[in-house]
Amino acid sequence: MHDVTGAFVAHRNLLFTVAYEMLGSAADAEDVLQETWLKWAGVEPGTVRDPRAYLVRITTRQALSHLRTLGRRKESYLGPWLPEPLLTTPDVAEDAELADSVSMAMLLVLETLTPTERAVFVLREVFDLAYDEIAGAVDKTPAAVRQIAHRARAHVAARRPRGVASAAETRRTVEAFRRAVETGDLRGLLDVLAPDVVLLTDGGGVVRAALEPVVGAERVAGVLARIAATTTLQPARVNGDPALIVRMDGAVDTVLAMRVEDGRVTGLYAVRNPEKLSHLERETALSR
Structure with missing residues (x-):
């Protein structure tokens, strides 16, 4: 049996980060967390073996839904659309991979991916989830996820800043x-x-x-x-x-x-x- 509230609180920062990296919008990421909580609170206790993986899956699905809506909003946005900036804690800078993944430059590169490619890239490259875990979050087979990850990785590598400064x-x-x-x-x-x-x-x-x-x-x-x-x-x-x-x-x-x-x-x-x-x-x- 899992403690419903405790599990959600324990993983909240992780879930927010997943949603934010997928959306580039803190306001939308907060909405996704609300929806994740409502779905999580309705899960029968004792039926979930891995609360973290289950919560990430719910968050990813909700973020994918928001990402498609956000895409339509951006089409009518006046001028350049930039990610919503966050004042981050010092420990974010100490984690070089995390800091790179939430940088403005990287979030703009992620904007050039399709919604599914973005979800797969974030979950695999940033959070190191297994292909079968990602498959459950994006409703694809593990083999398809592997191909999507390869394509997204190549796409990002071709567009990310070259000489990353210390x-x-x-x-x-x-x-x-x-x-x-x-x-x-x-x-x-x-x-x-x-x-x-x-x-x-x-x-x-x-x-x-x-x-x-x-x-x-x-x-x-x-x-x-x-x-x-x-x-x-x-x-x-x-x-x-x-x-x-x-x-x-x-x-x-x-x-x-x-x-x-x-x-x-x-x-x-x-x-x-x-x-x-x-x-x-x-x-x-x-x-x-």
Whole structure:
């Protein structure tokens, strides 16, 4: 017999992480957890041998359903759609694989997979579930899951950032970036930005944001030069990586997450949509 509430609480952070990595949305991941709990609470005690595997299966199925709905919402989204940023606990950064899997850059790569490919990739590569366990979660045979995993792995490998920076290098680069923006040091900013840097801004049609990617160091620097005068930049750890929270009159205005390669910023992800900024006043615990 299992303790229904105890088992759910014990695995809650894991289940949230599974749902978030599949959806890129903390709000939707919370909805998935509510649905998982309702289904779990209705399971007859004593009929489940492995509560963790059973809960992951329920969560995956619910997340797949949400993923298809979310896909339709994104089709009508105004401008670039970026994942919902999370203020993460220090232990996330210490788990290199987990931190990589929830980084903005990786979540955007996962966006290019089909819903089933994304579920299989996350469960296999991040959570190391066996093929037969994944098969039960996605309603496929283990042989089919193995093929899907191979295809998804190749797809991600072709699109993921090449030169992954060390934590120390990323920290130094983000700090140099922050100083340059705060002091209006255009030369310093151009030194830290890669020549082909890409800035994506997500305003969701609610606040002002570029509707297309801004490409190139000079164009990106021009955009960034406008934000220092009226804002403060707060260093934070977002999605496992060093990032900056831009505050205006004390309130969160924008989250600036970055991709760093070879000591330079190659990708900037500016989340401005207010609906996506609610998880930045408290840390979110993630786990594998």
